[in-house]
Amino acid sequence: MTRVLVLRGHQATPWELRPWTLLPDRFDVELLRTAANAYDTAGTGLREVQVQTRRDRLPSGRVGDLATRAWGDRYTGDAAERAFAEADIVHAEELSYWFSADAARRRAAGARFKLVQTVWETLPLGTTYRNAQAKRWRDDVVANTDLFLAATERARDGLLLEGVRPERIRINPAGVDLERFAVRDAPAPAEHVILSPGRLVWEKGHHDVLRAVAALHRGLVGEPLTPRVLIIGHGPEEARLRAYAEELGLGAFVEIRGVPYDDMPATFAAASAMVLASLPSATAQLHVFDLPRAFWEEQFGYVLAEAMAAGLDIVASTSGAIPEVLDGTGSLVAPGDYMAIARALAAGPLSRPPGTRVTYPAALLERYSVGVMAARLTDAYDAVLR
Incomplete structure (x- = not known):
């Protein structure tokens, strides 16, 4: 039986791991799980190998984070060594993550496994726009990976560059x-609810959703409309988003909270639209210690596929791979154009009864189905083993 070892560092998520649970019985899949992993993956059903990393041995909080950035992280201990030694395929992700580079270095040192990398990154940063540590990791991964699985055509173009x-x-x-x-x-639902899901950081554009809804409430794009907003996520911008909602006069109409993944289908069902207002963040500036600021644009957006499956109307920015993922469906606006978001909401979902569903092409939905992705994984693994 072919042994597949999945690496996601400290960021393994239940929604990304789902396709591996559907692989044929001839694939024996294990997840290398760290003590510092940020998400609960127990419900996936995948067998987990509990391992240590350098980060796990350092103090929690900012001190440990800074020490890890300075020295770099890697898998340690007998359990990790045994898992790598027994693997036929190791599947990590991205060009400059520590865990991808860890696998790449083992491959370069003579490990027998084939190395596969999923790549979401859409910006070809090369070595010029990476810090010194990420440069080394990127070079190790590019040199020693057997097969790259690009999540989008845009990611593929980035890899070619x-x-x-x-x-x-x-x-x-x-x-x-x-x-x-x-x-x-x-x-x-009895009233219109607009969803804005994503980590509470500036580049996810939640503040633009608030601006758009404030414009609707004040009648800036026609007759006043008073939808509610549910911002879903956690992150450093939460306090500022709450303050901004109050300042815009939306305090009674805005809710900000986390939603467990198991509750997301019901959350989509109770909404009239989803807005993904992602903003590109690529300033080409460096901090004094040669740490790049955020070089990012939306790389895929799982919530786009989930909203389509739920028949939920979508308004989204053109950041990164969003237009490719939507493939002609939904309503697209320029990043930061909050008045265009307001107009798209008024002309579309808010012109219909609350909760009205829309239909997406069957072929598009199939492209993002977990079963089809599992079949593509099977083909990729067969190819790399050949």
């Missing part, structure tokens, strides 16, 4: 459980 040969790249979009998110016999 990074110098990866075309024959080492396959397109493999993310997959979600379409049945899980499909809305059936749900009661129609």
Whole structure:
């Protein structure tokens, strides 16, 4: 039986791991899980190998984070060594994550496994726009990976500009459980709710959603409309978003909270629209210690596929790979154009009864189904083993 070892460092998530649970029985899949992992993955059903890393041995909080950045992280201990030694395929992600580079260095040192990397990153940063540590990691990964799985065509283009040969790249979009998110016999909501999901950071554009809804409330794009807003996520911008909602006069209409992944289908079902107002953040500036600021644009957006499966109307910015993922569906606006968001909401979901569903092309939904992604993974693994 082919042994597949999945690496995600400290950021393994249940929604990304779902396709591995559907692989044929001839693949024995294990997740290398760290003590510092940020998400609960127990419900996936994958066998987990509990391992240590350098980060796990350092103090929690900012001191430990800074020490890890200075020295770099890596897997340590007998359990990790045994898992790598027994693996036929190791599957990590991205060009300059520590855990991807850890696997790449082991591959360069003679490990027998084949190395596969999922790549979401859409900006070809090369070595010029990476810090000294990330440069080394990127070089190790590019040199020693057997197969790259690009989540989008845009990610594939980025890999080509990074110098990866075309024959080492396959397109493999993310997959979600379409049945899980499909809305059936749900009661129609009594009022319009606009969802804005994503980590509470500036580049996710939640503040632009608040501006758009404030414009609707004040009648700046026609007759006043008074939808509610549910911002879903956690992060450093929470206090400022709450203060901004109050300042815009939306305090009674805005809720900010986390939603467990298992509750997301019901959350989509109770909404009239989802806005993904992502903003590109690529300033080309460096901190004094040669640490790049955020070089980022939206790389895929799982919530786009989940909202489509739920038949939820989507308004989104053109940041990164969003137009490719939507493929002609939904309403697109320029990043930061909050008045365009307001107009799109007024002309679309807010012109219909609350909770009205829309239909997305069956072929588009199938592209993002978890079963089809599992089939693509199977083909990729068969190819890399050959």
